[in-house]
Amino acid sequence: MTEGQWGWFGVDPWWIVIVKVLGIFVLLVLLTLFTIWWERRVVSRMQHRIGPNRVGPFGLLQSLMDGVKLALKEEIVPKGVHLAVYWIAPIISATMAFTAFAVIPFGPLVNMFGVETPLQLTDFPVSVLYVLAIASIGIYGIVLAGWASGSIYPLLGGLRSSAQMISYEIAMGLSFVAVFLYAGSMSTSEIVSSQEPIWFAVILLPSFLIYVTAMVGETNRAPFDLPEAEGELVGGFHTEYSSMKFALFFLAEYINMVTVSALATTLFLGGWRAPWPISLWEASNTGYWPILWWLVKVQIFIFVFIWLRGTLPRLRYDQFMKFGWKVLIPVSIAWILIVATARVLRNDVTMSNTEILLIGGAIIVVLLIGSWLLQSRSDRKAAELEEAKAKAHARPFDAMAGGYPVPPMPGQQVTLPTRRATSSVTTQEAIDG
Amino acid sequence: MNSVNTGEAIVFWVCAVLAVLGAVGLITSRKAVHSALWMALTMISLAVLYIANNAPFLGMVQVIVYTGAVMMLFLFVLMVVGVDSSDSLIETIKGQRFLALLLGLLLIVILVWGLGSSLAGLPAVGLDGANRVDGGNVQSIAHLIFTDYLVVFEVTSALLITAAMGAMVLAHREHWQPKPTQAQLSVARFKGDEHPGNRPNPGIYARHNAVDTPALLPDGTPTDASIPGALRARGEVAPVDINDGRAIEEADSL
Numbered sequence: 001m002t003e004g005q006w007g008w009f010g011v012d013p014w015w016i017v018i019v020k021v022l023g024i025f026v027l028l029v030l031l032t033l034f035t036i037w038w039e040r041r042v043v044s045r046m047q048h049r050i051g052p053n054r055v056g057p058f059g060l061l062q063s064l065m066d067g068v069k070l071a072l073k074e075e076i077v078p079k080g081v082h083l084a085v086y087w088i089a090p091i092i093s094a095t096m097a098f099t100a101f102a103v104i105p106f107g108p109l110v111n112m113f114g115v116e117t118p119l120q121l122t123d124f125p126v127s128v129l130y131v132l133a134i135a136s137i138g139i140y141g142i143v144l145a146g147w148a149s150g151s152i153y154p155l156l157g158g159l160r161s162s163a164q165m166i167s168y169e170i171a172m173g174l175s176f177v178a179v180f181l182y183a184g185s186m187s188t189s190e191i192v193s194s195q196e197p198i199w200f201a202v203i204l205l206p207s208f209l210i211y212v213t214a215m216v217g218e219t220n221r222a223p224f225d226l227p228e229a230e231g232e233l234v235g236g237f238h239t240e241y242s243s244m245k246f247a248l249f250f251l252a253e254y255i256n257m258v259t260v261s262a263l264a265t266t267l268f269l270g271g272w273r274a275p276w277p278i279s280l281w282e283a284s285n286t287g288y289w290p291i292l293w294w295l296v297k298v299q300i301f302i303f304v305f306i307w308l309r310g311t312l313p314r315l316r317y318d319q320f321m322k323f324g325w326k327v328l329i330p331v332s333i334a335w336i337l338i339v340a341t342a343r344v345l346r347n348d349v350t351m352s353n354t355e356i357l358l359i360g361g362a363i364i365v366v367l368l369i370g371s372w373l374l375q376s377r378s379d380r381k382a383a384e385l386e387e388a389k390a391k392a393h394a395r396p397f398d399a400m401a402g403g404y405p406v407p408p409m410p411g412q413q414v415t416l417p418t419r420r421a422t423s424s425v426t427t428q429e430a431i432d433g
Numbered sequence: 434m435n436s437v438n439t440g441e442a443i444v445f446w447v448c449a450v451l452a453v454l455g456a457v458g459l460i461t462s463r464k465a466v467h468s469a470l471w472m473a474l475t476m477i478s479l480a481v482l483y484i485a486n487n488a489p490f491l492g493m494v495q496v497i498v499y500t501g502a503v504m505m506l507f508l509f510v511l512m513v514v515g516v517d518s519s520d521s522l523i524e525t526i527k528g529q530r531f532l533a534l535l536l537g538l539l540l541i542v543i544l545v546w547g548l549g550s551s552l553a554g555l556p557a558v559g560l561d562g563a564n565r566v567d568g569g570n571v572q573s574i575a576h577l578i579f580t581d582y583l584v585v586f587e588v589t590s591a592l593l594i595t596a597a598m599g600a601m602v603l604a605h606r607e608h609w610q611p612k613p614t615q616a617q618l619s620v621a622r623f624k625g626d627e628h629p630g631n632r633p634n635p636g637i638y639a640r641h642n643a644v645d646t647p648a649l650l651p652d653g654t655p656t657d658a659s660i661p662g663a664l665r666a667r668g669e670v671a672p673v674d675i676n677d678g679r680a681i682e683e684a685d686s687l
Contacts, residue, residue, distance in 0.1 A: 085470070125571050129493040133480075136501025140473070143505070147466055147512055155512060162509045166502060173497075186571065316615075 008109065009123045009189075016112060020121045024101050031298075032254040036063040039306045046310035067247065075243040080150035089148055090241065090248035093141025097255035100134040103127035104262045105189050107272045107290035119272070119291065123189045128176055131263055132169065135218065139165040141252065142220070142227060142237045149240035157236030160317065161220065161227035167324040168217035168224075174332035175211040178204045178339045179267050192271030201268035206335045208268045210328055212304070215260035217324065220253065222309035226317055261301035262294075269297050444485045452478035465511045469504055476500045487560055490571045633659045645671045 012020070037052065037060055044051030052059035077086070107119030124130070139161060146158015180186055182204065183194040191200075201208040217224040228236030238249045265271060272290035273279065283289065315323070342360070345351045351359075397408045437445075451474060458471030476499045483492035526532075567573045578586050613621070623629050633656060636642025638649035647670060648659035655673040657665060664670060 082464075085466075124489050125569055126489045126493050129490070129497065133493050133496035133501065136497055136505070137477070139501075139505070143508055143512075144470075147508070159509065159512050162505050162512075166505055166509075169497075169501065 008118050009120075012117050013115065016115055016117055017121070019112065020117075024121060025098065028098060028101060028255050028258060029251075031258050032251055033063045033067070034060075035254050035257065035302055036066075038302070039309070042303065042306045043310045046307075070247045070250075071244050073243045075245070078149065078151065078240050081240065082148040082150060085144050085148035086240075087245075089141045089145035090245040090252075091141075092144070093138055093252040094248040094255075096134050096138035096141065097252040097259065100131050100138070100259045101255075101262070103130055103188050104259070104266060105192050105271055106294055107288065108285060110287055118189065119288075120189060123187050126186045127188045128180075128186050128191070128263070128267070131259070132173060132176075135256070135259075136165065136169060138252065138256065141249075145241065145249070146227075146237040149237075151240055153233045153235075154237050154239045157227040157229075157233050157239070161237060163321070164217060164220070164224070164226060164324075167321060168214045168328075171210055171324060171328040171332055172214035172218060174329065174336060175207045175214060176267065177332075177336050178207040181336075181339055181343055188266050188271070191267055192273065195270040195273065199268060199270045204268070204339070206331065207339075208264075210332045210335075211264060211268065212301075213328060215264060216305065216308060217320075219256045219260055219305075221257065221305055223312040223314050224320060225314060226320060229314055231314075257302060257305055258298060261298045261305075264301055265294060265297040441485060444481065448478040448481045448485070451475075452482070466508065469507050469511060472507075473500050473504045476504065487564075488570065490574055635659045639673070641671070643671065645669055647671070647673055649673070 040062070041051040041059070052062035055061040055065050077083075102121045103123055105118070105120040105123070109116055109118050142161045143158045146154040146156070146161065149155070179191060179200050182200060183191040185191060185194070220227050226236075227233075228238065230236075233239070238246055241249060272285075272294040274281070274284035274290070274293045278284050278293070284293075338360070342356050345356050346353070399405060455471045455473075455475030455478065459468050459475065462468040462471060476495060480492040480495040480500070483489075483495060564570050564573055567576045633648040634642070635644050635646055635648055637659065638651070638653075639646050639655075644661060645664050647655035647657060650656050657670070660670050
């Protein structure tokens, strides 16, 4: 797609729109079933287990069976719930999860039943913001589920979720800014086409890393799964949900994983475009092939999600908030400043890339030296303080402190008693006794 | 292009009705959370209307900022304040309904009269004309914000930052001593006089496992350790039949 590509969106005949919507729906449901199976298998492998392998080839139909079972289970509605909100919450969660996918590009212009049309439901000048907006409505489902359950653990889960969403959406939005600056657009199809020579993940690596961190926080996945921390909050926001309503939350969580992965692919990994060795093949970026490259890239992100869950422990809540506000947001603001300055220098002052790199390098060296000087000074002060503290707290090791045999405290020196000293003590005790 | 096509008319009538419904719901709901939800409905309907009027950026920002961030903060505060605390309906300010009505009417008059008189003589460029200047809706908005309206924009942000700083100063609590770390807390727990492990559950050796029934020690005497502090303070500890303990002793001796 080149110049005048806006002409391709919003002009499809009605039946093509229905075909695309159905295609996306089916793809998302299938991807959810597959991702659940894959997650269970990969986590099992990481824990030296085998995982589901009974239903269908390699156990592939396991999640389908589980889904059917879940839908047929008894629905339990607790007494104290706010009924209307309790009903709406899972519906908001699930519908918003599906809706966000409308602007994700799967491929170039193709011939669909004789009609020339892009492999993307729709696109408009602010479609990346659209995904953000839909995601922020989707969180309402979780927050309202926590509130409407009328019980304390879900409420805590909902509270955590709203705080988490506000904090991490800022970091997420900031990580988009550098991409917008480089692509010169906020539409997904234009961002994909502006990554033709090189992926934004390479030239905007800090943005990419911030986005990947924020997307794990935004989807409530381990190690940031505080809203449903099963060790602390039973099930978090979905504690009081059962049967189909719970299944909707489950579905929404996995679709959200796919959505943020697809967005990461679109913004940073060149979208549906074939990666380098494959792109040498002429036909790799035409027809329906790009769907395959897209799927592979999305699955890589999903694997990272699973990998994180299999390896990292959950963060403590205050550490999590500190990380979001004191690390991710300042780092992304600083990075945006750097990117914007570089863009202005190149576009308006017309500096060459080499000059920008040289000046940037000089500034970084000065900053590093400055921070090193500051650090060594504060280190020295801290060491002095530590020494003074240690002197004040140093007590000789007493093996029978408080009347019981005890091991040495950290920092205490163990002096092994000599035989004579031991015998003298016993004698002393004997005399006393 | 002054005509309205069918699709646009449908979108307008659906969203306008929903927006008004949300606004009415906002002021008639008894529960604060329900009011917040009605407000969210109004905001989303307005966003759809903006988008239908070819202002996609404004529509999206409306959803992200107002529905996503502001209303979410509102919900957060409401949920922290309490699950079921529906507001008291006793009005503390005398005649506030009348005043609200009066001020609302005044606002309508000012908006209609002020905007009407200031915009009456302006020639309409039309949507295409306004967007063509910088090559698109988003670019045109950016151009206006960062040139003609830069001062307003920056002053607004300064106002917001001042408000945030004020909230932080009001909510700030000075720490008299450094906050204990997790390691220090766990050390303190084991060094203290209290037993570091779990307290006995209610119902151990006792007739009931209700929370207000004290657990019995192995010698049959009740222990307060299994009773939550709140119940103890309210004096809601169930009386213990001393025979409970004896019965166990007898059973043991059989």
